[in-house]
Amino acid sequence: MLNEIIKEIFSAQMLSLVWQGLLETLYMSLISTAVAYVIGLPVGMLLVVTDKDGVKPNPAVNTTVGSIVNFFRSVPFLILMVAVMPLSRLIVGTTIGAKATIVSLVIASAPYVARMVESSAKEVDRGVIEASLSMGASTMQIVRKVILPEAKPSLIYGAAISSTTILGYTAMAGAVGGGGLGAIAINYGYHRKETVIMWLMVFILVLIVQVFQMIGSFLAKKNDKRIR
Amino acid sequence: MSNNPIIKIEGLSKTFGNGTGAITALDNINLSIEPGEIFGIIGLSGAGKSTLVRCMNLLERPTTGSVIFDGTDITALSDRELRKVRQSIGMIFQGFNLLMQRNALDNVCFPLELAGVPRNEAKKRAKELLSTVGLADREKSYPAQLSGGEKQRVAIARALATNPKVLLCDEATSALDPTTTQSILSLLKELNQKIGVTIIIITHEMKVIEQICNRVAIIANSQIQEIGPVQEVFRHPKTQAAKKLIFAKEDYTEEFVGKGRYLRLVFDGSQTDRPVIANMVIKCGTVVSIVYARTKMINGKMYGHMLLELPEEQEGVNKIKAYLDSENITYEEEEYNA
Secondary structure, three states, X not given: OHHHHHHHHOXXXXXXXXXXXXXXXXXXXXXXXXXXXXXXXXXXHHHHHHOOOOOOXXXXXXXXXXXXXXXXXXXXXXXXHHHOHHHHHHHHOOOOHHHHHHHHHHHHHHHHHHHHHHHHHHOOOHHHHHHHHHOOOOHHHHHHHHHHHHOHHHHHHHHHHHHHHHHHHHHHHHXXXXXXXXXXXXXXXHHOOOHHHHHHHHHHHHHHHHHHHHHHHHHHHHOOOOOO | OOXXXXXXXXXXXXXXXXXXXXXXXXXXXXXXXXXXXXXXXXXXXXXXXXXXXXXXXXXXXXXXEEEEEOOEEHHHOOHHHHHHXXXXXXXXXXXXXXXXXXXXXXXXXXXXXXOXXXXXHHHHHHHHHHHHOOOHHHOOOOHHHOOHHHHHHHHHHHHHOOOOOEEEEEOOOOOOOHHXXXXXXXXXXXXXHXXXXXXXXXXXXXXXXXXXXXXXXXXXXXXXXXXXXXXXXXXXXXXXXXXXXXXXXXXXXXXXXXXXXXXXXXXXXXXXOOOHHHHXXXXXXXXXXXXXXXXXXXXXXXXXXXXXXXXXXHHHHHHHHHHHHHOOOEEEEEEEEO
């Protein structure tokens, strides 16, 4: 029995399936993280700048954007995935597989990324921003030359956390037709009751999280000039 | 250069919040600061002095009143015009506020970068400034690698990068130890003399004002209580608020019981260790009795208060006062009827 399972796991067919799943998972999470940052970074900055203690307070913009972000943050990911299927079909032409999953992953994670960015940016010392204002910096200059560079270590660290969260989402997406290691875990482990394969996929996912986190911490530290 | 004030503040008030919760931080402030002077603003914490200095470059918008910088009312300017004016008003802070992810050289380059100065030119100017403030060898150091005094020197170099006409100092030495405070104050004085930059200093420390300021304004209860040359204001404070600050009543809360005219002397460490009272008695030929004294010597300098019972005849009193004036000792006459 055990022999057969081991044989199945290490069969050429299975190995290529896992390899395929691994690539798909990395592809989905990295592309989604990148696109989520393209949207989330400016939105997060907008939230910080328009905050009541921000450089350009604007309660109307801040409340509106904040509410939209909160709305998407509060919809459970599985429900969001199903709900955005029509949109996926419109953008990438399909509702299943890795490409379709990226659409819903971006929609689910961009608001999360926006909040991560906001929290990192708020760590920048208010005094430094005040000093920059006293030197005649414009709002755009403060965002680009003060907040982003000063918050860089924290932003990198936040990106590591975001990418691992998105990795977790890709696994969930497996349940509703997404690809990757999550789909393998569900198809083989859950539906065919091959628990060993399910745990193997979980183990690989844990490894990827560790690697993402390590790279993030390393880069954050390397880029931080506050450490003597 | 004309004799017009470099900064003129007219009828300035600042209120935070509104309705019943409104707090008045500044109330009808009028102030003229002349080009080239070192002007001090002193007050206890919460007096409104930090708000006042922030109104000078509009980091804080006054509720009413105007701020006239070099002939222009800056409260009427557009954002873009205001940013341009701010390049002519440098500012340094208690917490230094350096960019932590930039080294000393790039911190000094920062305001030049904002002003659109080409990188090479900015670097050259920043190097000059760093050597002016005595940090030529630390240009590659990050703020985290610098001491408090060094950080403030970088901040001063940065504030002067765009050749401002005015340098605002908001409690710039309050986070520094006495020796470092000395060196920063001498640097400010040197810069004032060398490049003629007008300096406005906000502090709660009398010593800072005494050491480098030409004129001082005492601020308390959101208003300017007294304004004038430092010697005059500190030796003979007229208002209650000024007296409270200079004679620091909270230092001697003990109830004094007595009757008659007394002279309270204040030793703030600026006197030497000469036997002041003994000399006074010999020189003036009048005998006084010390009815209360609380003084201590720190590094050979005297700090504290002393209460002398004054002689009956006015002539002796005048002699004593003349002597104290010549010795630069602050005093106040008090009457007790207990």
